[in-house]
Amino acid sequence: MKTMDLQELEKRFQEKIDKEIKIEPNDWMPDEYRKTLIRQISQHAHSEIVGMLPEGNWITRAPNLRRKAVLLAKVQDEAGHGLYLYSSVETLGADREATIDDLHSGKAKYSSIFNYPAVTWADIGTIGWLVDGAAIMNQVALCRCSYGPYARGMVKICKEESFHQRQGYESLVTLCNGTPEQKAMAQDAMNRFWWPALMMFGPSDDESPNSAQSMKWKIKRFSNDELRQSFVDATVPQAEILGLTIPDPNLKWNEATGHYDFSPINWDEFWQVVNGNGPCNKERIEARKKAKENGMWVREAATAYAAKRSMKKTA
Amino acid sequence: MSNKEWPLWEVFIRSKQGLNHKHVGSLRAADATLALENARDVYTRRSEGISIWVVESNYIHASDPSDADSFFEPSDTKVYRHPTFYEVPDGVKHM
Amino acid sequence: MKNEALYNYVLHMGDDSLVLGQRLGEWCGHGPILEEDIAMTNISLDLIGQAMSLLDYAAEIERQGKDHDALAYLRFENQYRNVLLVEQPNGDFADTMMRQFLFDAFRKPLYEKLTASSDAQIAAIAEKSLKETRYHLKHTSEWIIRLGDGTDESHDRAQKALDNLWRYTNELFYETEEAKSLVMAGIVPPMSEIKILWKQTVEAVFTEATLVIPTNNWQFEGGRRGVHSEHLGYLLAELQYMQRAYPNMKW
Numbered sequence: 001m002k003t004m005d006l007q008e009l010e011k012r013f014q015e016k017i018d019k020e021i022k023i024e025p026n027d028w029m030p031d032e033y034r035k036t037l038i039r040q041i042s043q044h045a046h047s048e049i050v051g052m053l054p055e056g057n058w059i060t061r062a063p064n065l066r067r068k069a070v071l072l073a074k075v076q077d078e079a080g081h082g083l084y085l086y087s088s089v090e091t092l093g094a095d096r097e098a099t100i101d102d103l104h105s106g107k108a109k110y111s112s113i114f115n116y117p118a119v120t121w122a123d124i125g126t127i128g129w130l131v132d133g134a135a136i137m138n139q140v141a142l143c144r145c146s147y148g149p150y151a152r153g154m155v156k157i158c159k160e161e162s163f164h165q166r167q168g169y170e171s172l173v174t175l176c177n178g179t180p181e182q183k184a185m186a187q188d189a190m191n192r193f194w195w196p197a198l199m200m201f202g203p204s205d206d207e208s209p210n211s212a213q214s215m216k217w218k219i220k221r222f223s224n225d226e227l228r229q230s231f232v233d234a235t236v237p238q239a240e241i242l243g244l245t246i247p248d249p250n251l252k253w254n255e256a257t258g259h260y261d262f263s264p265i266n267w268d269e270f271w272q273v274v275n276g277n278g279p280c281n282k283e284r285i286e287a288r289k290k291a292k293e294n295g296m297w298v299r300e301a302a303t304a305y306a307a308k309r310s311m312k313k314t315a
Numbered sequence: 316m317s318n319k320e321w322p323l324w325e326v327f328i329r330s331k332q333g334l335n336h337k338h339v340g341s342l343r344a345a346d347a348t349l350a351l352e353n354a355r356d357v358y359t360r361r362s363e364g365i366s367i368w369v370v371e372s373n374y375i376h377a378s379d380p381s382d383a384d385s386f387f388e389p390s391d392t393k394v395y396r397h398p399t400f401y402e403v404p405d406g407v408k409h410m
Numbered sequence: 411m412k413n414e415a416l417y418n419y420v421l422h423m424g425d426d427s428l429v430l431g432q433r434l435g436e437w438c439g440h441g442p443i444l445e446e447d448i449a450m451t452n453i454s455l456d457l458i459g460q461a462m463s464l465l466d467y468a469a470e471i472e473r474q475g476k477d478h479d480a481l482a483y484l485r486f487e488n489q490y491r492n493v494l495l496v497e498q499p500n501g502d503f504a505d506t507m508m509r510q511f512l513f514d515a516f517r518k519p520l521y522e523k524l525t526a527s528s529d530a531q532i533a534a535i536a537e538k539s540l541k542e543t544r545y546h547l548k549h550t551s552e553w554i555i556r557l558g559d560g561t562d563e564s565h566d567r568a569q570k571a572l573d574n575l576w577r578y579t580n581e582l583f584y585e586t587e588e589a590k591s592l593v594m595a596g597i598v599p600p601m602s603e604i605k606i607l608w609k610q611t612v613e614a615v616f617t618e619a620t621l622v623i624p625t626n627n628w629q630f631e632g633g634r635r636g637v638h639s640e641h642l643g644y645l646l647a648e649l650q651y652m653q654r655a656y657p658n659m660k661w
Contacts, residue, residue: 027380049444056439060432060645063652063661064479065465068435069458073360075438076451080357083444087341090323096343097320121652121661153340160361171661179659287440295442297567298503299321301560302345308559309346321443342445345556352549353445356452 017218022148025091033217036210037147038092039108040219042099045085047111048078050103050284054118055127063121070167071124077164081157088149104289111135112270113196115278122175122182122189128168130190130197130235136161137231138201146218169238176242183243190239191247198262199270201228207267232260323372324350326357328364336368344369415588416529417471418491419598421481422634424464425492428482429642430513431457432649433500442503449549453510456542463535483653487643488636495578497633497642501571504557504564508571511550512612516582517543519607523599532597551615558619569621576624581631582608 009028016023023029052075059075062068086096102108113131118124139161142154175182202224205211214220222230232251239246250263272278321343327336339358344350350369358364378386394400403410434454441447465478495513500506521543524536557568583601585593592598616623632638652661 024380026377052439059435059438060648061651063656063659065428065458065462065482067661069455069462072435072438072451072455072458076448076455077360079439079444079448079451080360083342083357083448084340086444090341095320174660179656181656182659291440291442291447294440294502295446297561297563298442298446298557299345301564302349302556303321303560304564305556305560306346343443344445348552349445349556352552353449356449357445360452 014216017146017216020218022151023146024148032213033219034092036214036217036219037150038089038094038099040214041085041089041092041150042094042102043109043111045082045089045099046103046108047114048082048085050110050114050288051131052078052082053284053287054114054116054280055124057118058121058124061121062124067171074128074164074167077160081160084153084156085150088147088153091149100288100292104285104292106276106285109274111200112273112278113193113200114284115273115281116192116196117280120185120189122172122185123193125168125171125175125186126189126193128164128166129172129238130168130193131200132161132164132168133235134197134200134231136165137227137234141221141227144218144221172242172244176244186242187244190244194247195266195269196273198228198232198265199273201225201231203267203270204265229259232262236260321345324354324369325372325375326350326354327368327370328354328358329366330364332365336366339363341372413471415586415592416597417468418586419589419592420464420468420471420532422491424461424468424478424481425490426496426513426517427457427464428461429490429492429645430496430510431455431461432645433496433498434506434510436500437506446503450506453546453549456539456546460535460539460542463538467531467535479653483650487638487646490633490638490642490646491636492633492642493578493581493584494630494633494639495575495582497639497645498575498578499641501574502567504567504571505574507550507553507557508568508575510546511554511615512575512579513582514543514547514550515611515615516604516608518547518611519604520599523604527598528596547611551611554615554621555619558616558621565620568619572616572621573624577626577628577630580629581633584631584634586634 010030013023013029013033023033055071055078056075059068059071062071086099089099090096099108103110113134118127136158139154139158143151143158145151145154172186175186202208205223205225208224211220211223215223236246236251248263250261252261253259254261273281276282322345323341324344324347325341326339328339329336342350342353342357344353347369351367354367354369359367390396431454434450434457437450438447438454441450461482462478465481469476469478469481495509498505498509518540521536521540525533525540527533527536554568557564559565583605585601589598589601593600613623
């Protein structure tokens with residue numbers, strides 16, 4: 001009897017999904033759907049927060065005040081986006097601080113790109129252009145995700161992020177039209193960020209076991225490889241306008257498929273970085289842990305004050 | 316860890332005079348004053364609002380989605396509540 | 411130079427905003443909680459924006475064809491005229507909030523008076539900046555009260571921050587000889603007036619926060635004359651790095 005009920009619920013749930021009816025927080029949903037979303041949205045939130053670090057590292061060194069203000073606003077947006085996403089996670093019954101603890105213990109993952117260092121000013125423009133560009137490719141698809149709060153969060157994030165990619169590209173245009181040193185700085189950044197940016201879309205479809213279920217539930221709308229291909233197709237002409245060379249000797253337009261062909265990705269590197277062995281994994285997590293630990297007494301102070309106030313009010 | 320967490324607050328924003336406050340998301344804050352200030356910084360960075368409400372999430376009571384049939388469907392059949400239900404002769408104006 | 415006194419006055423204010431904005435920017439990504447990380451970045455952004463307006467105006471008065479970046483990035487350490495308070499390191503959250511509060515409590519009445527300046531451009535900058543600064547002061551006051559009247563630990567940290575920073579407060583009201591001519595011309599208010607208003611604010615907030623103003627009234631000054639603490643050099647090394655390493659380039 002019970003199993004029948006569950007099957008019936010699952011059937012109705014899938015019908016809603018198929019009819020493009022959004023799932024809202026209090027609606028019935030399969031446990032696995034909830035778990036998948038909690039995992040995916042919190043990973044996404046962690047990526048925004050950890051992603052503040054490589055760029056934040058250049059706020060104090062931005063080359064002029066306009067760029068400094070833009071970078072501050074951009075990194076601050078990322079904090080805001082992390083917050084919108086944590087807010088979506090909490091609608092699923094997960095606790096924000098608990099998911100953050102999972103990040104700090106290494107249990108939860110975040111986008112592997114942020115484990116690469118931002119060592120020159122050109123890296124900041126390149127992160128805006130390539131990394132935000134890749135992220136937007138993913139996020140635009142997520143605006144139609146079946147889970148309402150996540151989809152709405154993504155709509156807001158995509159609206160705000162459109163300036164992130166543009167400011168990055170604009171910054172690179174300036175470098176590429178500048179002195180030979182500036183152009184070389186831009187090319188060097190491109191050489192280091194191209195492959196990690198392609199890895200951001202995740203493993204190939206045949207190596208991505210959860211993808212099929214996520215597609216069925218319309219959490220995902222496009223496969224990793226499809227999105228990666230769209231990104232390459234969109235980005236190559238942008239690189240040409242900058243006059244930058246993409247570090248892939250096999251990159252070429254394929255008339256038959258209507259897409260660019262490119263070399264295979266170094267998946268060993270990808271998995272090493274995901275599993276903690278990237279150049280900055282340790283620093284990134286340490287920085288976030290330190291922020292939380294150093295903030296403990298601040299959070300406690302505000303809580304204690306609020307308690308005293310409400311005591312006084314009732315007294 | 317002695318994780319005395321800040322409570323969760325739901326944030327509602329009036330985007331301009333003449334419109335209702337609309338739910339935009341949530342945040343954590345120790346009290347209402349800080350919740351309002353945080354909401355201002357988090358949710359109105361691009362002039363999205365002119366007025367903010369914050370409500371501790373605990374105090375929001377929601378209808379149960381499994382009751383949705385009995386809660387909302389009965390009103391679907393009351394077509395006579397809508398003006399298009401009524402026919403008016405051609406030529407009648409301002410109605 | 412059209413008006414040396416006015417140039418210096420505007421430069422002093424611009425440098426205060428610039429250096430404090432730079433300091434607060436260091437917190438980005440490391441705040442005690444996400445919401446407060448965003449709040450501090452907002453204040454930093456406002457200060458950088460104010461620095462741009464003020465330094466642009468200073469450059470305009472100077473008439474040497476400079477812009478805000480030339481002033482912000484290409485001076486030597488002893489040419490920066492910010493008060494010592496704003497260059498002090500971030501320390502912990504209590505140190506940062508205390509520094510910001512002491513400064514906001516000064517800036518708010520200053521901008522209020524400057525909105526009535528006989529110099530239209532100063533009045534316009536003050537008008538815009540006042541709205542921002544009122545909010546900063548509200549936010550930092552709330553935090554000083556919560557830290558002071560929160561837990562034993564937060565109280566101790568806030569009191570320690572106050573004890574350390576109090577000696578830099580008198581310099582906020584430093585009035586140069588030449589500035590007196592600006593007071594006479596109705597361009598800027600006398601600092602004695604600002605100090606009275608500042609004192610009212612900080613005393614009220616510290617009382618509510620159960621914090622005690624230090625009795626040792628030995629005060630440091632020097633920033634307005636270009637004599638700084640050791641901290642400024644490091645701050646400028648970061649601030650100026652790109653402009654010094656890659657001179658004369660557009661970014």
